[in-house]
Amino acid sequence: MKFTKMQGCGNDYIYVNGFEEKIPSLEKPELARRLSDRHFGIGSDGLIFINPAAEADFEMEMYNADGSRSEMCGNGIRCVGKFVYDKGLTDRRHISVVSAGKVKYLDLAVEENGGHGGRGEVSRVRVNMGSPILEPALIPVEAAGDRAVDEPIYVDGREYRMTCVSMGNPHAVVFARDVAGMALEQVGPLFENHRRFPKRINTEFVEIIDRRNCFMRVWERGSGETFACGTGCCAVAVAGVLNDLTDSAVTVRLLGGQLFIEWDREADLVYMTGPAVTVFEGEI
Template structure:
């Protein structure tokens, strides 16, 4: 199988061009290639497929083999791949995902995509649609007992369910200890991505993320969008200006257009290397 390793601010995936390749068991392939010791090493697998309703389709799998609905960093790399490799030679493209069609604007430098602005769609705040089990229609700064301690969370879906928690120091958080308790909490029937957020000023946030099915990752695009929305709703940042979200792998710029109720994410995408791997033993 031919593949390309790509990353968006450290959120790395193995990408396969399914215009040319066929992946028979993507869940098993995702588990194998994601292993950083015995495989290629990644946060998961993304298949780039033909689409009847968009320029291409993104089909993503987490490192544990579970299928994901949407990945903000991953979709920027999909846009870079289809442009740089000549599949879709346009600077405004559409990508079909499990959470709907996303529209992307590409910044091209020296014939290659450098930055991608993604229309991530409208945030979902209704608890039952996220989904999160709640006695209220929305969960904004709502108490939740996790592993014996009460946290105040804001629940947002950007195609994936997110729980946002604010704290004064995210650098020294033992995220490997607390993350799984959030991910598998009974309040989240589809599990949840959890963002632990420190407010730096009225337009800058720092976050770490524990992603369902992947553990801590260097970045999460849908998570950064959810964090910006939650921070505006909680009055932590100025909602009239773009918000800079600082992740372990780099920065993303997020703008929630309240009139359109659309969230826009801008960030880089990079190709790491191309390769070929023998998967015959999986058949």
């Protein structure tokens, strides 16, 4: 099987061209676990198949490093945009990608460097990530009221305050101090598997720098701490506005880089802009 290793802000995935590689669906979870292993496999935060789609230009079929399916990945979908353009699967710079039934729209920024037969190659991607979901039952999170904003949650005997947002996948945003020094490997799994999250949760721990900048670390369900999470950054931007901590446009700094997030309040749409990088290609 041929593959391409790609990353967005250090959030790395193995990409497989589903137009050419035919892997039985039942084998994909185990394949994701085996290939994602950083000691005995290729090493990644997960496995993504790029497939034909009826309702969009392409489908993103995504598996976490533990083999579980994921609905959406912001860094992952940017790399899908780079893959399909750089590989010649499309000549268009505005494309649509469906994942778990939800269609996202991508604008591809192409560097005219003469590569790829003179077509250039994609360096950055802006994604319309759609509208944030705030209703607790749809995230899902167990919470009273129509929103879970600055909601108390008790983890290992300590009270945290969380704001829950779905960007196609569930997030709990926790604003805190000294995020760089947090023992995420201890607290992350406790959030991920907390009884209040029926489908587990991605948890973002965020330190506010000013109203247009913040620093984030993330514990992703099924993958552990990653260098970045695109949907998590979108959730952070929404949570920052809802808690009156940030403006509607914010740069989120991550272990692997930074993403620029805009929440168009009038249209209720979140836009994410960031890099997409090919690391290497191979065959396994």
